Amino acid sequence: MCRGVSGLVLMLVMAAVGMVHAQDAPPSNSQNRLPFVAEDRMTPALREALAEYQKVRPDGLAPGRSGGPSLWTVYSHLPDILTPLRQLHEQLHVNPRLSQKLIHFIILITGRHWTNDIWTAHDEDGIREGLSRETVKAIEEGRHPPQMPEDEEIIYAFCHELLTNKRVSDATYARALSKFGEEGVVQTTVTVGLYTYMSLAVNMAYPESAKPGRLKSFPQ
């Protein structure tokens, strides 16, 4: 459902800049500097990685379907990377060491930091899993969310320190360790890292003129 929302956002963006595409046509370059590798230029390595991808996520982010760049469109040019990246993302769905609520929370904090529109794929999911609307709104606006329960507060502090100070203080680390264990700490750090990876790739692939979506850049 949320991928449909992000797809809708991107389609609206494209319509707003005067682009209209037939349902099946590959997306044009205006909204994507690095489109998916064309069918006739696909290497065997890429076909194999794609086949594996489709097996595991038949309804997932099909490369290029939404029209805008994705992690998969960028890295279709480096097919040896596709399968390990997919496996890393899968881990967050299959056996995360934190609740789904907290996984979405980490992704929202990370997406906000890089002003990346992956945000719109996770805000409603996060709310459905238990984040309050006030908390999500605060993240969008760059504010410290008020009245977070303890688990969210620790995760917020950990992620915010890591992204802002590039370190996590002893006090915050100790709280995270005590609450979530070493595997929770590793899960948090890897999730921030993975969504940074995604944000950098997607941000890079948008041309200057394109407005990626709802999340406003700072400062305003």
Add this chain to the structure above:
Amino acid sequence: MKTVSFAVVVTLAVLFGAPASAQERLGPIPPGQMTEAQKQAVADFTKVRKNGPFGFWWGYLRVPEVTIPFLEIQTYVHDVLESPNSAIGEKLTHFAILMVARQWTQQVIWSLHEANAIKSGLKPEIVGALAAGRRPPSMSDDEEILYDFCIELQQNQSVSDGTYARMLSRFGEKGVAEATLLQGEYTLMSMFMNVARTPLTDPKAKPPLSAFPR
């Protein structure tokens, strides 16, 4: 048990002002404390890297199923990107990695790539300028194109049209993807190693990078 005792140690250290901040946080796991999944991940790792896990790899092993995917990406960087088989080549791969290490003041990554960067042709004065936080002087055209691409992506979180066009023109779509991969991968690794406080390979060595501001 280990988790609770570690938290107690850190809390006491913080309370009594002991230098706990220098301590590695996610170090080696004693074999007797490894789960089956961790033992399997260590075995799979050792098939590829004969000396087994070291340094930050122990951190990943806390969530064992991420270990081998990360190893595959790292193997790609070392075997393909740091070779003539990549679009950007070995020298620029090290250059891109050093830029990320400087951005995150990541001492271990910097130490591991500085020597090879110079060996593969990056001038010492360029490396020195990067360490000092200055725009490197007298870069070749290739070096400058890569530098602008990476620095904009790091600092602005996006790449301007002119810089992108030059990068695409010189290195093609593959080169663009490679440079982007290095930014993503080494930012993730820098974050992880900063959290884990991974020590330098030579514990007596002086950390090469100063923190900013100075």
